Amino acid sequence: MNTILQTPVWARFQRRLGKTVHERSGPGWSFLAVEEKTPLGMYLYAPYGPCADNVAALDGALAALTELAKAKKAHYVRVEPVAAGLGSDAARTLAARGLVKAPTDVQPHLSWKVDLSQDEGELLKGMRSTSRNLYRNIHKKGVTFDISTDPAELPILLGFLEKVSGRAEFTAQSSNYLTRAAEVLMPEGAAKLFIARLDGAPIAAALSYDTADTRVYAHAAADDAHRKLNAGIPLLVTMMLDAKADGITEFDMWGVSPEDEPDHAWAGFSRFKRSFGGAEVEYPGTWDLPVNTLMYNTYGASRKARTLLRGALKTARTTVGSLRGKLGRG
Known part of the structure; x- marks a missing residue:
C-alpha cells in the first residue's frame, strides 16, 4: 500500500x-x-x-x-x-x-476500496445499477464534468463544503487546510479537482489525493438545490475512470463505518461508498x-x-x- x-x-x-x-x-x-x-x-x-x-x-x-x-x-x-x-x-x-x-x-481503521485493474465493463457492472445508469445518462440532463489541476478553482469545492458542514455526520476540513493542500499537491500531480456542471454552472465538486497506484476520494460536496440530479454519483464514477486511465490500480473511498452499526454517524455515506462495488479493508x-x-x-x-x-x-x-x-x- x-x-x-x-x-x-x-x-x-x-x-x-x-x-x-x-x-x-x-x-x-x-x-x-x-x-x-x-x-x-x-x-x-x-x-x-x-x-x-x-x-x-x-x-x-x-x-x-x-x-x-x-x-x-x-x-x-x-x-x-x-x-x-x-x-x-x-x-x-x-x-x-x-x-x-x-x-x-x-x-479511519476501516476503508472501502475498489479494484481499478479490472476492465471498465466489470468495474461498472460492480456498481449499483442506478449508479451505473445515472453515469451513462446524466449528460441528457445538461450535466457535464471537468477535471482541473488549477488550485485557483478550489473555491468551487470550498463553497459547497461550507454549506454542508455542521451536519452530524460531516465535518469539513478548514478552508486554509484545503487551500494549502491544493497549492502543494496539485502542481505535483498528487491531487485533482473534479467538477460537475449544469449548463456550465458548478453543482458538485470533489478533490482526490493521488499516488502512483492509489486515488483517494478525499473531499466532496454538492449544491443541495440540485440534489435530485444526484450529480455526486456520476462525478465519483468519473473520478474512478480517470484514475484508471492514468494507470492507477486502486480507488480508496477512505473511511467507512462497520456494516453492523446502522446507527453510526457515518452509516449514510458509508452505504453510498459501498454502492460502487469493492471490498472492505481493515487496518x-x-x-x-x-x-x-x-x-x-x-x-x-x-x-x-x-x-x-x-x-x-x-x-x-x-x-x-x-x-x-x-x-x-x-
Whole structure:
C-alpha cells in the first residue's frame, strides 16, 4: 500500500501548514512523522505509518522513531502501520512490542476500496445499477464534468463544503487546510479537482489525493438545490475512470463505518461508498509507543479526567433541562 500520508509531497504540504515533519528510511522501512503538541508536551505522529516490508522492518522503523522521539523529547510515538504485513495478528504483534491501543483512532481503521485493474465493463457492472445508469445518462440532463489541476478553482469545492458542514455526520476540513493542500499537491500531480456542471454552472465538486497506484476520494460536496440530479454519483464514477486511465490500480473511498452499526454517524455515506462495488479493508488502527512512560501515563490520566468531566457536565445539563421542563409544566 502506497498511502499519500507517507509521501514526500505530503511532508511538503504539512510543512506549508507550519508543521515540523521528520522523514527517515532504512532497510525495508520508511516513515513521515509530524510533531504534534498537547498541553503536557509533544508527541510524534506517523499517519498511516510507518511503512515496512515485514515485521522485522517494522522493528527497525519503531527503533528509529523511538530514537527520534528521545532526541526531540517527545513523550510518545503514535503510529498506524497499515503497510507492514501484520495481517489478522496485528494487535498481538504490536502489543508484544510495547505499543498500546490509542484512546481513539486518528485515521479511519476501516476503508472501502475498489479494484481499478479490472476492465471498465466489470468495474461498472460492480456498481449499483442506478449508479451505473445515472453515469451513462446524466449528460441528457445538461450535466457535464471537468477535471482541473488549477488550485485557483478550489473555491468551487470550498463553497459547497461550507454549506454542508455542521451536519452530524460531516465535518469539513478548514478552508486554509484545503487551500494549502491544493497549492502543494496539485502542481505535483498528487491531487485533482473534479467538477460537475449544469449548463456550465458548478453543482458538485470533489478533490482526490493521488499516488502512483492509489486515488483517494478525499473531499466532496454538492449544491443541495440540485440534489435530485444526484450529480455526486456520476462525478465519483468519473473520478474512478480517470484514475484508471492514468494507470492507477486502486480507488480508496477512505473511511467507512462497520456494516453492523446502522446507527453510526457515518452509516449514510458509508452505504453510498459501498454502492460502487469493492471490498472492505481493515487496518490495525492507531497505537501509541510510550517513550517517557511517566508523562504518557500522566497524559492518559488527564485525558480520562477530561472525558469524565465532560460526561458529568452533559449529565448535569440534561438534568437541569429536565427539571426546568417539569417546573414549567407545573
